Amino acid sequence: MVDTETLGLLRCLGCSGGIAQQDETTLRCAGRGDDHGDGDGCGKTYPVVEGIPVILTDTEDEVGSVIRTFYESEWKAGADAGDRVVPRARVAHEDMSGLGQRYIYKNEARFGRVFEGMGSSGLFLDAGCGAQPREEFGAGFGKHVCVDFSIEGLIEARRVLGDRALCVCGSLLDLPFKDGVFDGVLASHVLYHIDAGQQFTAARELTRAVGRGGRVLVFYGNPVSLERRLAGLARRVLGKKRSDMRSAARAFYFHAHPIGVMRGYLADGFGAGGLGGGRVRAVTLRLFGRRITAPLFGVPVIGGVLYLVVRVVEIALGWMPGLATYVAYVGEKD
Numbered sequence: 001m002v003d004t005e006t007l008g009l010l011r012c013l014g015c016s017g018g019i020a021q022q023d024e025t026t027l028r029c030a031g032r033g034d035d036h037g038d039g040d041g042c043g044k045t046y047p048v049v050e051g052i053p054v055i056l057t058d059t060e061d062e063v064g065s066v067i068r069t070f071y072e073s074e075w076k077a078g079a080d081a082g083d084r085v086v087p088r089a090r091v092a093h094e095d096m097s098g099l100g101q102r103y104i105y106k107n108e109a110r111f112g113r114v115f116e117g118m119g120s121s122g123l124f125l126d127a128g129c130g131a132q133p134r135e136e137f138g139a140g141f142g143k144h145v146c147v148d149f150s151i152e153g154l155i156e157a158r159r160v161l162g163d164r165a166l167c168v169c170g171s172l173l174d175l176p177f178k179d180g181v182f183d184g185v186l187a188s189h190v191l192y193h194i195d196a197g198q199q200f201t202a203a204r205e206l207t208r209a210v211g212r213g214g215r216v217l218v219f220y221g222n223p224v225s226l227e228r229r230l231a232g233l234a235r236r237v238l239g240k241k242r243s244d245m246r247s248a249a250r251a252f253y254f255h256a257h258p259i260g261v262m263r264g265y266l267a268d269g270f271g272a273g274g275l276g277g278g279r280v281r282a283v284t285l286r287l288f289g290r291r292i293t294a295p296l297f298g299v300p301v302i303g304g305v306l307y308l309v310v311r312v313v314e315i316a317l318g319w320m321p322g323l324a325t326y327v328a329y330v331g332e333k334d
């Protein structure tokens with residue numbers, strides 16, 4: 001069975017009506033205007049797997065393949081990384097060294113204040129969290145809602161968050177939630193893994209799901225960063241080919257739109273549907289990515305000193321998000 005709090009948030013993808021429990025392993029559309037459902041819905045049903053509602057669009061094939069992948073998966077919590085489960089996409093894109101992780105953590109922790117004072121009864125949406133819910137960002141809220149394509153990721157997220165977690169299997173392109181139900185929404189390094197042409201849709205869905213006075217935080221890439229320019233310069237000076245690390249990263253789709261474009265997507269989302277507007281600003285998340293930090297922090301003996309140098313450079317240049325490799329978008333809905 002699915003708890004009533006989760007059921008109350010869910011939106012039928014066929015008709016945007018509510019969703020009700022049909023039996024132990026099935027949910028059904030309850031239609032519009034009547035969340036208890038008197039059979040006036042569009043007739044769509046949705047499976048429940050391991051207690052997690054699977055609210056996906058499109059064809060039965062898509063739903064079937066998500067469920068099949070789950071049952072056939074060799075994935076087990078902590079199987080290859082101790083207690084920590086690290087998605088392969090992260091390993092491909094991030095500096096996984098101790099200093100590299102500290103650099104990432106310190107910069108992201110600054111954004112905890114975006115959600116400060118949002119109310120301890122509020123709802124926090126962690127969009128595309130996979131197996132790594134951002135516990136620190138949702139801590140001030142009443143419940144931490146996880147939505148992701150991966151059922152195994154959600155089961156791990158639920159294990160990490162315990163009773164605070166409400167988990168739903170769904171797509172960021174057609175969020176299975178009613179309008180304006182969240183007080184805070186986070187999309188941490190997920191939008192740039194979505195097809196370039198569909199990121200606008202995802203941005204609109206995130207802004208739709210947040211309520212008035214609520215805040216949206218998006219961690220995202222910047223295609224014209226200082227790092228990228230330096231890497232290009234270094235290649236020309238040293239006559240090197242693009243480094244091999246790119247081949248590992250290439251297995252995971254990545255496309256970051258320029259700052260003006262993504263900020264526009266989010267601002268347009270706030271203005272959609274006559275639900276008022278909102279403000280969106282872009283702020284430096286971190287100046288450098290692994291192309292700079294991995295070689296610098298990895299230098300024997302003086303890696304720690306170079307870490308401090310990078311931090312100083314970051315403080316000096318942090319006010320210019322156009323230079324940053326990763327940008328944070330902070331939005332507030334009027």
Ligand SMILES: [Zn+2]
Nearest residue numbers: 012015029042
């Ligand atoms: Zn329906």
